[in-house]
Amino acid sequence: AQSVAQPEDQVNVAEGNPLTVKCTYSVSGNPYLFWYVQYPNRGLQFLLKYITGDNLVKGSYGFEAEFNKSQTSFHLKKPSALVSDSALYFCAVRFYTGTYKYIFGTGTRLKVLA
Amino acid sequence: EAQVTQNPRYLITVTGKKLTVTCSQNMNHEYMSWYRQDPGLGLRQIYYSMNVEVTDKGDVPEGYKVSRKEKRNFPLILESPSPNQTSLYFCASSPPGQGILDTDTQYFGPGTRLTVL
Numbered sequence: 679a680q681s682v683a684q685p686e687d688q689v690n691v692a693e694g695n696p697l698t699v700k701c702t703y704s705v706s707g708n709p710y711l712f713w714y715v716q717y718p719n720r721g722l723q724f725l726l727k728y729i730t731g732d733n734l735v736k737g738s739y740g741f742e743a744e745f746n747k748s749q750t751s752f753h754l755k756k757p758s759a760l761v762s763d764s765a766l767y768f769c770a771v772r773f774y775t776g777t778y779k780y781i782f783g784t785g786t787r788l789k790v791l792a
Numbered sequence: 793e794a795q796v797t798q799n800p801r802y803l804i805t806v807t808g809k810k811l812t813v814t815c816s817q818n819m820n821h822e823y824m825s826w827y828r829q830d831p832g833l834g835l836r837q838i839y840y841s842m843n844v845e846v847t848d849k850g851d852v853p854e855g856y857k858v859s860r861k862e863k864r865n866f867p868l869i870l871e872s873p874s875p876n877q878t879s880l881y882f883c884a885s886s887p888p889g890q891g892i893l894d895t896d897t898q899y900f901g902p903g904t905r906l907t908v909l
Contacts, residue, residue, distance in 0.1 A: 719903075720903075721900035721901055722900040723900075724899065779840075780837060781851075
């Protein structure tokens with residue numbers, strides 16, 4: 679079955695430190711991979727995506743993600759965390775199975791401590 | 793401003809009372825979708841639509857209906873709501889991707905928090 683896993687419910691990091699939010703997937707074919715962020719009482723906002731090409735993808739607000747095909751991972755990273763980065767982060771995959779479908783991970787709450 | 797709008801944003805209702813949550817997008821997107829968000833479960837797709845008059849079930853369609861009579865609108869209908877449909881609902885739309893019937897980045901509405909008593 680197709681799936682997306684975010685193994686950490688919560689990640690705590692000190693402001694100024696690098697952060698990583700993990701995502702692994704299990705889907706057939708060549709999926710599109712996405713990261714979204716959700717702030718309290720808001721909808722999901724698109725951060726970045728990987729379709730093809732360079733394995734390191736840069737997105738909004740200084741975030742980047744590294745696609746690793748052999749490990750089927752797409753971890754979200756930022757070199758220096760800000761308190762304002764505190765939010766809920768979702769990894770998502772778009773894949774083809776007769777039609778295009780999306781599945782989302784369960785989300786990781788990032789808490790950046792001042 | 794390009795956006796996806798949902799109404800109402802908050803709704804408290806009782807079991808069995810039919811309700812509709814509206815979704816509208818002004819980006820001329822063909823693909824639209826409904827999700828529910830529950831703690832620990834992430835977002836789960838309810839229904840999606842590839843274009844006008846074309847809809848299909850997602851992963852959790854039971855108890856829901858949709859229609860797509862116009863490109864910009866994709867209402868979610870709960871004919872007889874039950875307490876297990878208490879959730880946060882999101883509508884999303886996506887522009888075409890690179891291939892036939894392909895899709896791309898989804899853009900989300902602000903969400904509708906539904907409570908069924």
